[in-house]
Amino acid sequence: MKALRGQQFPAVLLLVAAALGLLLANLPTHDSIAEVLGFHIAIPGTDIDHSISDWIADGLLAIFFLMVAIELRHELTHGELDSLHKAAQPAVAAAGGVLVPIAVYLLIAGGPDTASGWPIPTATDIAFALGVLAMFGRGLPSGVRVFLLALAILDDIIGIIFIAVLFAHDVQWGLFLLAVVAVGAFAILSRMLGRSGHWLIAVLMIIVGVATWVLVSESGVHATIAGVMLGLVMSPVPAERTRHALEPWVNGIILPVFAFAAAFVVIPQLGGEGLSPAFWAILIALPVGKVIGITLFGWIAMRFRPRGQAPALVLPDLVAAGVLGGIGFTVSLLLANLAFAGEADIRDQAILGVLGGSLIALVLSAVIVSLRAKHYRSLES
Incomplete structure (x- = not known):
């Protein structure tokens, strides 16, 4: 369990799961695994009838987003984003x-x-980004990790907004309003739990949480948003306990299973000219666009800091954060599935672009972070 609460082992596990999914998709094992992932499971009394792969993306990943939202709420209230001053450079x-x-x-x-x-x-x-930082960044100042954490959390906020706004279809606002009411009930119950710790309240919270997920899913808004809403309103003490309890399960099962299912893609038997522009765009935009955008905008924010104030991050460390930021993986895979949900060929090539671009960024970040860590260790010796 301790290894699953760290940063290195979960990152390796995630990479192995994705590699295994891609490998088995391109071996004779493809058809049997595809049949399992395509098997449908319905919830009686509702219109919810998903394949196992959809249950993974809509159901299991909602638990991951619940944990992300809990961490986000903490950072916004008591952590690295609790003031405009702290958030300025990573936000830009x-x-x-x-x-x-x-x-x-x-x-x-x-x-x-x-x-x-x-x-x-x-x-x-x-x-992934924090895992690479933990593996190769021994000796880096804590400010680099803090900056990267704030940057990744802000990216998560943007990704959540994209999922909620861009990929909601034929929204039934009455059901979504009921989901909001359920979220309010969940918030009240979490505060009651924080005072009493009674098991019955915890059971009621689970029931209300599942009901919220069903209502959001039925409303036409992507079901993972239910996890975000619940995590943001949970009382701090139960929220931290929930995050602690979920962390090994999310790192050890949920994210690797999602990575395996998302990467279960047949590599197109085409020459370079036959690949979709989406593949090339993602392959380049993740490692190149990210490092340029993060470095340039972070440098601009640094140049306009108040006089006499030390920069949050110097330029070479901004470059290191930029290449780490190019590891898109989990949320990028989800966005690829959503963006091209009705176009299987383009979706699969987009997923390959995410895997390829994230791998390039991972290798570059390992090299650059190692060099920066070596630089800082030499200063201390």
């Missing part, structure tokens, strides 16, 4: 890490068939 850098990859993507794949994929390269995978 995060904006660059979104805008530049979008521009790169649209420049390459702005045609009518592929333009809808522009949100895909905007995400940063916090688990």
